[in-house]
Amino acid sequence: MRPGEDEDDGGDLRVPFRATVAADAWDRIGALPVTVLLDNVRSLYNVGAFFRTADAIGITELVLAGITAAPPHPRLAKTALGAERTVSWRHVQTAVDEATRLRENGLQIAAVETSLQAVDLFEWRPHFPACVVFGHEVDGITPAMLEAADVHVRIPTRGSKHSLNVATAGGVVLYELLRKYQALGGPTGRR
Numbered sequence: 001m002r003p004g005e006d007e008d009d010g011g012d013l014r015v016p017f018r019a020t021v022a023a024d025a026w027d028r029i030g031a032l033p034v035t036v037l038l039d040n041v042r043s044l045y046n047v048g049a050f051f052r053t054a055d056a057i058g059i060t061e062l063v064l065a066g067i068t069a070a071p072p073h074p075r076l077a078k079t080a081l082g083a084e085r086t087v088s089w090r091h092v093q094t095a096v097d098e099a100t101r102l103r104e105n106g107l108q109i110a111a112v113e114t115s116l117q118a119v120d121l122f123e124w125r126p127h128f129p130a131c132v133v134f135g136h137e138v139d140g141i142t143p144a145m146l147e148a149a150d151v152h153v154r155i156p157t158r159g160s161k162h163s164l165n166v167a168t169a170g171g172v173v174l175y176e177l178l179r180k181y182q183a184l185g186g187p188t189g190r191r
Contacts, residue, residue: 033129034059034177035102039095039145040066040136041166048079049167050134055083057174060129062087065095095133095145103150107131111149112173113141114163118154121176128181132173134166 054062070091071084092098099109108127135141
C-alpha cells in the first residue's frame, strides 16, 4: 500500500477544490474585493502563510508595511509554496499612510485587534471593498494604525490566551469575509 492510501477506500480520495461542484459558486464571485495590510509582521513564516491564504481565497492585494519582509526570501517562500509569485503584493513604508490612501480609494479599513471597541467578527458587517489590517505577533497593530482604522474587529476566543497566531487569525478572517461576500451575491451586489 502507498503512503496516504487506506485499505477501505483504495487510495487517496482528495480532489482539487476546482474539481468539485461547490467550486462553481465560488468561481462566479471573482476576486474577493479585500486588501490585506500587514503592519510590522516580523515572522517570515507568518508572512509566507498570508501569501498562501491570499492565493487560496483570491484577495485583491497583499500590502506589506514596515518591517514586514517581502519576497524573495527563502524562509518566506518555504511557507508560501509559490504563492508569492501568484498574489499581487507590494511593500510600503508605513501602514497608516497606506490605509489613508486605501480609504481615499473607497476601502473600509478594519483593524483585526482585541481592543475595547472591537466588534465580533461574526457580527461585523463589512463594507466592500475592504482592507483588513493585521499586526506584529507580540505588540499587535501600532497605536497610530488602530486610530486610523474605521472599525476594530476581534475574533472570539474561548481559551486562556485570548488570541490566535496572526497567520491563523488571517485565515479565519479572510474565509469569513469570503463567506459574507458570497452571501451578498458577490460582485453583482446584494441579493
